[in-house]
Amino acid sequence: MAExxxxxxxxxxxxxxxxxxxxxxxxGQKDFRIFRAEMINNNVIVRNAEDFEQLYGKxxxxxxxxxxxxxxxxxxxxxxxxxxxxMKTNMPIITSKKYQRSVEWATELIRxxxxxxxxxxxxxxxYTKPLEHPCLEQNxxxxxxxxxxxxxxxxxESIADRTKLSCGARASGQRGxxxxxxxxxxxDEYVLVEEVVCDVSEKEDAPSEKSAQKKRLVCRRNPYRIFxxxxxxxxxxxxxVYALGCLSIYYEKEPxxxxxxxxxFTVIQPTFRxxxxxxxxxxxKGWVPKVGxxxxxxxxxxxxxxxxxxxxxxxxxxxxxxxxEGCLRRPFSWKSLATLSRxxxxxxxxxxxxxLIKPSTMTDKEMESPECMKRIKVQEVILSRWxxxxxxxxxxxx
Amino acid sequence: MExxxxxxxxEVPAGRVLxxxxxxxxxxxPQKLPQRAHGPxxxxxxxxxxxxxxxxxxxxxxWQLLAEERVERLGSLVAAEWRPEEGIVExxxxxxxxxQTMGFSEQGRQRLHPEEALYLLExxxxxxxxxxxxxxxxxxxxxxxxxxxxxxxxxxVFSHLKRLGYVVRRFQPSSILSPYERQLKLxxxxxxxxxxxxxxKRRGSGSRxxxxxxxxxxxxxxxxxxxxxxxxxxxxPSLSQDRRCPEEEPQEERxxxxxxxxxxPGGSPEPGPGLAGEVGACSQEGGRVENGxxxxxxxxxxxxxISFPNMAADSRHTRLLAPAPELLPANVSGREMxxxxxxxxxxxxxxxxxxxxxxxxxxxxxxxxxxNADSEVQLCSSWREYKQLLRRRHLQAAPSRPPHLWGQPxxxxxxxxxxxxxxxxxxxxxxxxxxxxxxxxxxxQEKPGSLxxxxxxxxxxAVATFRKNNPGKPYARMCISGFDEPVPDLCTLxxxxxxxxxxxxxxxxxxxxxxxxxxxRDFTLPRDLGQ
Numbered sequence: 001m002a003e004x005x006x007x008x009x010x011x012x013x014x015x016x017x018x019x020x021x022x023x024x025x026x027x028g029q030k031d032f033r034i035f036r037a038e039m040i041n042n043n044v045i046v047r048n049a050e051d052f053e054q055l056y057g058k059x060x061x062x063x064x065x066x067x068x069x070x071x072x073x074x075x076x077x078x079x080x081x082x083x084x085x086x087m088k089t090n091m092p093i094i095t096s097k098k099y100q101r102s103v104e105w106a107t108e109l110i111r112x113x114x115x116x117x118x119x120x121x122x123x124x125x126x127y128t129k130p131l132e133h134p135c136l137e138q139n140x141x142x143x144x145x146x147x148x149x150x151x152x153x154x155x156x157e158s159i160a161d162r163t164k165l166s167c168g169a170r171a172s173g174q175r176g177x178x179x180x181x182x183x184x185x186x187x188d189e190y191v192l193v194e195e196v197v198c199d200v201s202e203k204e205d206a207p208s209e210k211s212a213q214k215k216r217l218v219c220r221r222n223p224y225r226i227f228x229x230x231x232x233x234x235x236x237x238x239x240x241v242y243a244l245g246c247l248s249i250y251y252e253k254e255p256x257x258x259x260x261x262x263x264x265f266t267v268i269q270p271t272f273r274x275x276x277x278x279x280x281x282x283x284x285k286g287w288v289p290k291v292g293x294x295x296x297x298x299x300x301x302x303x304x305x306x307x308x309x310x311x312x313x314x315x316x317x318x319x320x321x322x323x324x325e326g327c328l329r330r331p332f333s334w335k336s337l338a339t340l341s342r343x344x345x346x347x348x349x350x351x352x353x354x355x356l357i358k359p360s361t362m363t364d365k366e367m368e369s370p371e372c373m374k375r376i377k378v379q380e381v382i383l384s385r386w387x388x389x390x391x392x393x394x395x396x397x398x
Numbered sequence: 399m400e401x402x403x404x405x406x407x408x409e410v411p412a413g414r415v416l417x418x419x420x421x422x423x424x425x426x427x428p429q430k431l432p433q434r435a436h437g438p439x440x441x442x443x444x445x446x447x448x449x450x451x452x453x454x455x456x457x458x459x460x461w462q463l464l465a466e467e468r469v470e471r472l473g474s475l476v477a478a479e480w481r482p483e484e485g486i487v488e489x490x491x492x493x494x495x496x497x498q499t500m501g502f503s504e505q506g507r508q509r510l511h512p513e514e515a516l517y518l519l520e521x522x523x524x525x526x527x528x529x530x531x532x533x534x535x536x537x538x539x540x541x542x543x544x545x546x547x548x549x550x551x552x553x554x555v556f557s558h559l560k561r562l563g564y565v566v567r568r569f570q571p572s573s574i575l576s577p578y579e580r581q582l583k584l585x586x587x588x589x590x591x592x593x594x595x596x597x598x599k600r601r602g603s604g605s606r607x608x609x610x611x612x613x614x615x616x617x618x619x620x621x622x623x624x625x626x627x628x629x630x631x632x633x634x635p636s637l638s639q640d641r642r643c644p645e646e647e648p649q650e651e652r653x654x655x656x657x658x659x660x661x662x663p664g665g666s667p668e669p670g671p672g673l674a675g676e677v678g679a680c681s682q683e684g685g686r687v688e689n690g691x692x693x694x695x696x697x698x699x700x701x702x703x704i705s706f707p708n709m710a711a712d713s714r715h716t717r718l719l720a721p722a723p724e725l726l727p728a729n730v731s732g733r734e735m736x737x738x739x740x741x742x743x744x745x746x747x748x749x750x751x752x753x754x755x756x757x758x759x760x761x762x763x764x765x766x767x768x769x770n771a772d773s774e775v776q777l778c779s780s781w782r783e784y785k786q787l788l789r790r791r792h793l794q795a796a797p798s799r800p801p802h803l804w805g806q807p808x809x810x811x812x813x814x815x816x817x818x819x820x821x822x823x824x825x826x827x828x829x830x831x832x833x834x835x836x837x838x839x840x841x842x843q844e845k846p847g848s849l850x851x852x853x854x855x856x857x858x859x860a861v862a863t864f865r866k867n868n869p870g871k872p873y874a875r876m877c878i879s880g881f882d883e884p885v886p887d888l889c890t891l892x893x894x895x896x897x898x899x900x901x902x903x904x905x906x907x908x909x910x911x912x913x914x915x916x917x918x919r920d921f922t923l924p925r926d927l928g929q
Contacts, residue, residue: 028817032817258808258809262808286926324888334885337916371808374829377831377832379888381918384916387915388915
């Protein structure tokens with residue numbers, strides 16, 4: 001059968017990022033840092049901000065839990081940022097209403113800790129008072145801040161807990177990883193709140209709505225800080241641990257070994273071994289596989305990474321045995337294949353079927369270790385539609 | 399002349415010879431096709447009168463078109479007879495223009511396959527008779543498309559492609575070469591033989607020296623050196639005697655781009671070393687490709703079952719037995735002999751490295767360290783101790799090797815000291831091997847009722863030069879299946895692609911008259927270094 005021709009991937013028109021490195025490891029050095037992730041409720045989460053910046057920036061592993069892909073969640077309102085762009089500040093700018101909501105949530109939290117109302121108000125008043133400049137403030141009010149900080153830290157812990165709940169990671173009773181939050185060192189978050197300046201003194205009559213509302217930015221501390229984490233899919237996490245050796249996964253402070261991970265991940269996701277082998281194969285060719293849920297397939301292959309080129313291939317993975325037969329993960333009919341083909345063509349991707357051929361001599365015991373991959377062969381097949389009426393033009397390929 | 403006849407009012411019973419008035423009426427019919435579209439497409443039935451009216455009008459036009467009778471000159475129709483017992487159609491009068499691309503000759507008579515005959519009948523080129531009565535189109539469909547001949551689905555695909563202009567022939571399985579034959583470039587030599595004018599270089603005589611022998615075999619392999627290695631498949635560049643032992647699966651499946659000058663030694667008798675059993679004269683009798691139903695008579699050896707003596711240095715069998723006579727051509731005889739003196743004379747030539755290879759060797763020389771120079775290694779008395787030493791060193795090496803990763807039976811594939819460059823990392827983590835569709839295809843068994851290749855398709859612009867006896871390589875081969883049938887699994891794909899050789903395979907799917915075509919093509923993702 002004739003071979004399919006490789007088409008170079010389409011570059012994106014506007015690229016906003018620089019390409020750093022294919023993997024989050026330094027090249028040419030003897031050592032590298034091992035990142036740390038946790039298993040929380042059957043998901044692999046990386047909490048440390050520096051860690052996940054590295055993991056996403058080099059190799060595009062994972063997805064921010066509050067973002068579309070890169071963990072770049074900020075409470076900043078883009079419209080306000082555009083409006084106040086002359087201020088040239090890095091602090092997020094939010095509306096006064098949003099800030100008030102944060103204050104309310106924080107109040108609720110402290111109240112639940114059993115403090116009486118006056119204490120609650122006092123704490124929050126002090127915490128949320130307007131500040132001139134963050135750096136100056138820290139030097140002056142150190143003792144006050146200590147008292148504040150201890151309460152704040154405990155609040156942060158509980159906030160982190162609730163945040164996990166609200167952000168969908170559904171942590172039920174998982175408090176083991178919390179010390180990380182403190183280590184990660186989230187200092188107080190300073191925000192600029194856009195507030196209306198009331199100039200009651202200037203006007204004698206009641207200020208009407210038509211009076212020009214002057215707004216200015218006030219720097220305050222955010223009492224209800226939302227943290228974003230990086231979530232790694234099981235295949236990505238296993239790849240970082242097994243293939244690169246640059247990640248350690250902890251479960252309740254205990255690091256997990258590779259064999260244990262291989263077993264546990266299979267329990268969580270029964271088809272993990274198949275999908276992992278395909279993932280590993282494509283990573284070892286230097287392509288970036290991401291989840292293919294959007295187009296009905298298993299993987300999408302990007303060259304270099306999602307920000308640079310559009311995905312070239314949309315892959316369906318199957319595991320077959322030595323006689324090239326196997327029970328399929330998804331039984332195909334021509335209709336479903338035709339729909340997948342049309343969808344892929346519409347988004348200019350090629351539909352690829354990836355068959356993993358397992359020798360029949362491989363025992364179940366061998367499959368218990370990721371070393372079994374050395375005996376697996378990979379067959380890639382491209383499915384394309386041929387239009388019969390295009391006979392005299394396109395002579396290039398079938 | 400008669401007044402202008404009205405076309406609509408003249409009814410002509412079918413099969414009749416027309417009078418002059420009727421003929422003029424037929425000629426005067428409007429030649430334009432009705433419009434296909436009457437306004438924008440409606441996606442859903444909305445039960446309105448307007449929509450129903452539009453539908454009715456469309457249908458009426460289609461019916462009118464279909465019901466139109468065709469008028470042909472009786473003299474220009476070729477008479478043909480349907481032979482149900484043989485399953486073919488025989489032409490009674492000489493064939494017309496269609497003979498260039500359709501039909502076949504057998505014992506001096508011109509014949510057509512059922513699908514070709516039916517297509518020509520629909521075109522209005524032939525008149526089909528059965529038991530001396532002409533067949534109507536409907537009768538022809540019923541009689542010609544039976545279980546034993548061609549199925550209705552296959553006919554639909556055939557006629558669709560023919561109407562688009564392709565040349566469609568029945569599948570000729572014997573024109574396929576096995577991968578081994580391709581490797582040895584048997585195609586070019588059979589071509590030479592078939593034409594009868596092929597220049598056979600190195601037409602050896604009996605006194606050919608043995609030194610020439612390895613050289614002729616070296617050619618396809620040196621060609622392999624030149625093939626780009628970008629896809630990571632490795633081809634052993636040096637010639638060793640092992641290469642002549644085809645009991646192992648040939649590593650390089652794709653046809654090599656080497657010089658095509660390999661000639662078959664079978665043409666001349668080789669009473670010398672028992673190498674005559676090799677390559678042999680498998681193409682000697684072949685070459686005459688007939689287009690009949692029975693197929694050519696080219697003998698095909700299954701090279702995987704013929705055992706060649708192992709002449710390698712590791713297990714030298716220099717006492718060679720006489721080869722089996724059925725493997726040799728008619729005028730060649732083999733005998734038993736002792737190849738020892740010949741083997742001693744082989745490989746005395748210096749290996750000539752290219753300049754690049756020499757440079758690479760020179761560069762690597764100072765960097766290579768002798769592992770035995772290490773004192774700790776010298777203390778190891780067995781392989782196991784050496785491995786323990788390595789493991790100890792690994793663990794002591796760096797803090798970035800936590801015991802839960804490195805002290806276990808399964809360790810990460812990459813260790814920090816090995817991460818020199820992205821390319822090196824990719825090399826180390828590549829543990830899964832890629833394979834090709836052609837591998838393993840030969841040994842797959844056919845199951846009853848499974849998909850088969852039906853047609854060879856040639857492109858329309860090849861019509862002018864199309865020769866039925868020597869059609870050349872098809873543009874594609876067709877496998878036909880209904881839309882509701884299951885998708886072919888990898889087993890079927892491999893089997894069919896093995897049968898198809900290096901011609902692309904297309905699956906035609908028929909869904910109540912609608913055809914769609916899909917192809918599955920072999921692919922290997924290239925390595926991307928991200929620069």
